[in-house]
Amino acid sequence: GQQLNQSPQSMFIQEGEDVSMNCTSSSIFNTWLWYKQDPGEGPVLLIALYKAGELTSNGRLTAQFGITRKDSFLNISASIPSDVGIYFCAGRPNSGYALNFGKGTSLLVTP
Amino acid sequence: GAVVSQHPSRVICKSGTSVKIECRSLDFQATTMFWYRQFPKQSLMLMATSNEGSKATYEQGVEKDKFLINHASLTLSTLTVTSAHPEDSSFYICSASSLSGGQETQYFGPGTRLLVL
Numbered sequence: 001g002q003q004l005n006q007s008p009q010s011m012f013i014q015e016g017e018d019v020s021m022n023c024t025s026s027s028i029f030n031t032w033l034w035y036k037q038d039p040g041e042g043p044v045l046l047i048a049l050y051k052a053g054e055l056t057s058n059g060r061l062t063a064q065f066g067i068t069r070k071d072s073f074l075n076i077s078a079s080i081p082s083d084v085g086i087y088f089c090a091g092r093p094n095s096g097y098a099l100n101f102g103k104g105t106s107l108l109v110t111p
Numbered sequence: 112g113a114v115v116s117q118h119p120s121r122v123i124c125k126s127g128t129s130v131k132i133e134c135r136s137l138d139f140q141a142t143t144m145f146w147y148r149q150f151p152k153q154s155l156m157l158m159a160t161s162n163e164g165s166k167a168t169y170e171q172g173v174e175k176d177k178f179l180i181n182h183a184s185l186t187l188s189t190l191t192v193t194s195a196h197p198e199d200s201s202f203y204i205c206s207a208s209s210l211s212g213g214q215e216t217q218y219f220g221p222g223t224r225l226l227v228l
Contacts, residue, residue: 003154031215042117042204042219043155050214088154090217097143097208097215101154 002026006089006102014110015080021105022073023089031092032065032072033099036085043088047074079109114138115207117220124195125228131191132223134205140185141207145217146178149202161188195227 006023013019023032031050035043047058049065049072056063063074072091076083086106090099114137124130134144142163147155159180160168167180179191188207192199202224206217 033216035219040202040222040224042115042206042222045113045216045218048214048216092215096160097217098145098157098160099217103154 002100004089004091004100004102006105008105009103010106010108012108012110013079017079019076019079019083019107020073021087021089022071023091023102024071025091025100026070027093028069029091029100030069030094032063033090033092034061034063034072034074035088035090037088037104038085046087076107079107081109081111083107084109113209113216113218115205115218115220117205117223119223120221121224121226123226123228126196127194129191129193130195130225131189132203132205132225134188134190134207134220136186136207136209136218139207139209141188141209142185143208144182144188145206145208146180146188146190147204147206149204149222155204158190192225195225197227200225200227 004023004025033048034046037043047063052069053067054065060077086104088104089102116135118133144161146158149155158173161180161182163182169175182188204222206219209216
């Protein structure tokens with residue numbers, strides 16, 4: 001499958017700041033998923049989006065499924081040190097269940 | 112809910128031996144499971160899609176005789192790395208597909224670190 005275009009590649013911010021990252025694809029997806037991966041562990045699902053335009057929150061995290069169905073963003077508000085990790089977007093096309101992944105956004109938060 | 116386990120979490124083996132990794136969905140049934148490989152500082156690379164009761168579908172460039180996949184039940188898929196070599200050393204992660212209300216979500220296991228000496 002295609003590799004999604006995820007940006008930024010890395011972010012270095014201070015505790016308390018808000019963070020935004022996004023993902024775009026060249027084709028339409030019917031599902032967008034956002035995961036966080038800590039070193040040496042598997043990705044953990046943060047938010048799942050199933051409808052174009054859908055805006056979903058999970059605590060300090062908010063994600064949206066773009067209207068064009070070719071993009072999604074994830075916002076983290078009031079970041080804390082435990083937000084450190086790599087965030088991956090993943091999209092599922094209409095056919096099959098296999099996901100296409102972004103390259104990840106590495107987030108570092110300083111106290 | 113939606114917990115996926117992997118065993119072992121890490122394994123060290125000699126070159127030429129085979130290693131089996133198990134992936135289990137603990138609280139849901141997964142008709143489809145996926146096997147990924149991840150190199151340091153890179154994204155996940157899909158190796159194969161495992162369907163319960165049928166042959167796995169391998170991605171281009173992945174040797175099916177090298178990476179044997181068995182999905183014997185709705186909660187268990189296994190990946191066997193046969194005749195492992197140092198270049199097979201990697202982080203292997205499985206995911207299980209959960210279908211609820213017509214919406215499909217994938218949940219990942221914690222990964223297995225394989226080191227081939």
